[in-house]
Amino acid sequence: MTGSFFSAVFNVTRRELAGYFSTPVAWVFIVIFLVMSGVFTFYIGAFYERGIADLQPFFQFHPWLYLFLVPAIGMRLWAEERRSGTVELLLTLPITTWQAVLGKFLAAWIFIGLALDLTFPVWLTVNYLGDPDNGVILAGYIGSWLMAGGFLAIASCMSALTRNQVVAFILSVVVCFGFLLSGLPMVMNLFTGWAPQMLLDAIANFSFLVHFADISKGVIDFRDLVYFGLVMMLWLAATTLLLEMKKAD
Amino acid sequence: MNELVIDARNLCKKYGSLVAVDDLSFQVGAGEVLGFLGPNGAGKSTTMKMLTGFLAPTSGTALVNGHDIVSDSLAARRAIGYLPEGAPSYGEMTVRRFLEFVARARGFSGKNALRAAGSAIERLNLDRVPEQTIETLSKGFKRRVGLAQAIIHDPSILILDEPTDGLDPNQKHEVRHLIRDMSSEKIIVISTHLLEEVHAVCNRAMIISDGRLLVDDTPAGLIARSRYHDAVTLVVAQPERVASVLSELPQARKVELREGELTVFPAKGCKLFEVISDAIRENNWNVSELRLEAGRLDEVFRQVTQGEAA
Ligand SMILES: Nc1ncnc2c1ncn2[C@@H]1O[C@H](COP(=O)(O)OP(=O)(O)O)[C@@H](O)[C@H]1O
Ligand SMILES: [Mg+2]
Numbered sequence: 001m002t003g004s005f006f007s008a009v010f011n012v013t014r015r016e017l018a019g020y021f022s023t024p025v026a027w028v029f030i031v032i033f034l035v036m037s038g039v040f041t042f043y044i045g046a047f048y049e050r051g052i053a054d055l056q057p058f059f060q061f062h063p064w065l066y067l068f069l070v071p072a073i074g075m076r077l078w079a080e081e082r083r084s085g086t087v088e089l090l091l092t093l094p095i096t097t098w099q100a101v102l103g104k105f106l107a108a109w110i111f112i113g114l115a116l117d118l119t120f121p122v123w124l125t126v127n128y129l130g131d132p133d134n135g136v137i138l139a140g141y142i143g144s145w146l147m148a149g150g151f152l153a154i155a156s157c158m159s160a161l162t163r164n165q166v167v168a169f170i171l172s173v174v175v176c177f178g179f180l181l182s183g184l185p186m187v188m189n190l191f192t193g194w195a196p197q198m199l200l201d202a203i204a205n206f207s208f209l210v211h212f213a214d215i216s217k218g219v220i221d222f223r224d225l226v227y228f229g230l231v232m233m234l235w236l237a238a239t240t241l242l243l244e245m246k247k248a249d
Numbered sequence: 250m251n252e253l254v255i256d257a258r259n260l261c262k263k264y265g266s267l268v269a270v271d272d273l274s275f276q277v278g279a280g281e282v283l284g285f286l287g288p289n290g291a292g293k294s295t296t297m298k299m300l301t302g303f304l305a306p307t308s309g310t311a312l313v314n315g316h317d318i319v320s321d322s323l324a325a326r327r328a329i330g331y332l333p334e335g336a337p338s339y340g341e342m343t344v345r346r347f348l349e350f351v352a353r354a355r356g357f358s359g360k361n362a363l364r365a366a367g368s369a370i371e372r373l374n375l376d377r378v379p380e381q382t383i384e385t386l387s388k389g390f391k392r393r394v395g396l397a398q399a400i401i402h403d404p405s406i407l408i409l410d411e412p413t414d415g416l417d418p419n420q421k422h423e424v425r426h427l428i429r430d431m432s433s434e435k436i437i438v439i440s441t442h443l444l445e446e447v448h449a450v451c452n453r454a455m456i457i458s459d460g461r462l463l464v465d466d467t468p469a470g471l472i473a474r475s476r477y478h479d480a481v482t483l484v485v486a487q488p489e490r491v492a493s494v495l496s497e498l499p500q501a502r503k504v505e506l507r508e509g510e511l512t513v514f515p516a517k518g519c520k521l522f523e524v525i526s527d528a529i530r531e532n533n534w535n536v537s538e539l540r541l542e543a544g545r546l547d548e549v550f551r552q553v554t555q556g557e558a559a
Contacts, residue, residue, distance in 0.1 A: 004356075007353075007358065008354065011350065011353040011354055012354075014350075015339070015342070015346075015350045018342070018346065019339065019341055019342065022341045022342070022382075023341055084337055084340070085333060085334075085335055085337030086337045086338065086339055088298070088303050088333040088337060089331075089333055089337050089338065089398070091302075091303055092301040092302055092303050092326060092329075092331050092333070093326065093351065093354040093355065094323045094324075094326045094327045094354070094355065094356070095323075095354055096323070244305075247303070247304075248264070248298070248303075248304050
């Protein structure tokens, strides 16, 4: 039974992934991602000038890069299916809505992972120039991909909310922004003084930044993994619920 | 009991305060090709979306091959092949890849999926375009792709929502031909707002309006409801004079003159054609046209859906 559960999921994933590469959009996305992460790392992050052999400048901009690029990938997940009517085809096949949600999410996540992998020249550069701790770098990549998954699950949910991709994009950016910022001092300052400590901790704990920073230091804490896992599961569950409610509109 | 393949029980669907399907109950058995007739907005698509598990009914349910569409939706869906309205498909995929995807989703794996896609391509005469992306196909071919994905698992039930809508007359003819071909081995429910379609492919017709079932009959029975059924229409040189003579016939209930055509309606249970032929011969009228009316479906349709004779 589990075998058929996942074969249905992967069938959707496979179709979706093939769909990405049959249009130029995927390649455009990859190029933009690579160029932007290069610009951030080498110019804004002062990669050379720092004189330290690590990928801290590379990873530190990922949250901001994802803030716009992941919603750009995620916005079409369901909005497009609903606009073109294929959602009716997909969800009258003998697969559950949850399987479809998971399958489409996985495709986009794998795709982002692929784009992330293609930044390997940065890794080669740093190894050529110095002697970095490759364990930390690997952790950085894993953390970055997990964070992208969190953003993507949010975008998937926003995409299920509307058949308009632009609306889905804007909503995703706004919600992702909230999740990014919730741990920053300027946000926390709004709450300190009046909110109970428990709430403060909770808000700080919601932040992608905090958990990503933990992982990219090279410490893969079980709690950070659970956090990103839960974030993804919850938003994908919300996607499923929303679709069930709104697929007819 | 096994003969009942679809058993809809008090299906209701509300969109907010709008009642799209209102307490619809019907059964469809083996060998039936059921036409869902109704004006736009009647609730045909909504009913089909509920039967195929896309929408949950607001209340009521249906059994498909014995599986409840609400509590056992996946099993019900397995028994059904469905062509949604407008035949949506993934335009960027090639015909073959798309059909393989559907085959896998339908439980075929590996070589079997390829084989299922291949045979669907063959059955729908798509052999010329299997490697073409769907968005580049003509409307008629797209519709065939939609039909191909619907039959790929050889379902016992086919549900087709407006399968010929938007096609040109040749394409319409072709799609109807394909549907007729499949009707020997499957039960088919097809929705349409085109009356001639009922004649062309169905052996049973249900007229729905405002979500309610108004008429459930055979196409012949439907047409017999027309006030034109068994009426005789003729075109003659002096229609007024002829009309006054014909209206004296005991078999004639009423005579109408419209746009130069004289239509004589029979009194209950009477046959008119021979009587009128005799009258023509006796009076030596100059008749350029004479025909026995089977009935007019469009008139029945209007009469039923608007609640009065046109
Ligand atoms: N998603 C929806 N939201 C609100 N109203 C809808 C929706 N889908 C259909 N309707 C309304 O429900 C009624 C029945 O529609 P539909 O089942 O599509 O009719 P048909 O297929 O017979 O043309 C119409 O009045 C239509 O406007
Ligand atoms: Mg319709």
